[in-house]
Amino acid sequence: MKKRNYLLGIEMWVVGVSATNAIVFFATGSAISWNIAHFFDEFSRGFGMPIIAVAGLMAITHDYRPSVRMDVLLFAVASVITLAFVTTDFFDDFLPYYNLVMWTLFSVYLAYFIKRLLNVGAGFQAIVLLLGLVTSQAIACVYDFYKIPGDETNIVFNFYTLALCSWAYFMPAVYYAYCALERSCNQGLAVSRPVPFRN
Template structure:
């Protein structure tokens, strides 16, 4: 394998590892929306890795579907609702979580399987991701206001990186990158950064919010917390 292919395998492996590790961490924190979405990214990356190594077309098809799910619904909707556990105290039941994933998967199936939707998919993906970026900007503001300037900056960085990837995905080809290898390398690294930074930013804001609540409690009540 040539140098670019090796870097692609490294980038994809990084995505698989980071999404798996931090998906499990989100599960341990009780956030099943974020945990499951991160594991879907793991599954997608793993199948893309199998395709890159063995050329198995079925693995590529699975990765393609999971990618469509994450770009259209998993990140823009599921991840936003998962982060809202901190910003808006949104904590749905497991039944609501299951319903949300089921409807999102149905939407992804329609996007992939219905030919008449094909011309609209690129714009739809960008619009959905842009909406997510606006929420990330709000999330970064909340972090900054809570005294977590470092994580606020980190969220802004991953916002810029992933928005750039989403914006050029279907509309721009990197010069000389006829097989899109360079693009997939950059996409894998950008999404890996997203998986890692959002976990630590989530934890930082959660801790900051809990500390703020604790400081507001009367002294007589703090002894029992």
């Protein structure tokens, strides 16, 4: 089954690159890995998931198919704004609230997506995605506003471990939820098509 959903696919790669570089940084202390992880993390929290991934998911919920030019434009604009966010101090006070609002709006859309899954009988995928919604929203709420006691000294059980585990669960949950809803839509189309007459 060819998805050809570049918005959703590339954003999932972005999250993977961010998480991989975060792990490399924690293991080696590499400043380059930290800068890459930080940029892509901010990209995904502020634009990648709340805007780009939602546009990708809307291919199945609203039959929204943007042109390649629009795909490129979305990533380009998001990249430029993210670069401004991470390289200047001007947005420091505003950014935590912006990220939280954007992720909360993303969670609202995911709640709608879960409802669509329930409507087509994909209860298991709905529950799996609901768990991803709850854990990722909890991470978004804690991220810039609450520091776990002992976070700086605890290497194994700290905030970033929880965040990475949450996102590692969240990405396949979104993917399989998308596949389940896509299968249901495709089956609906197949049923609605007239059967050709044969002698």
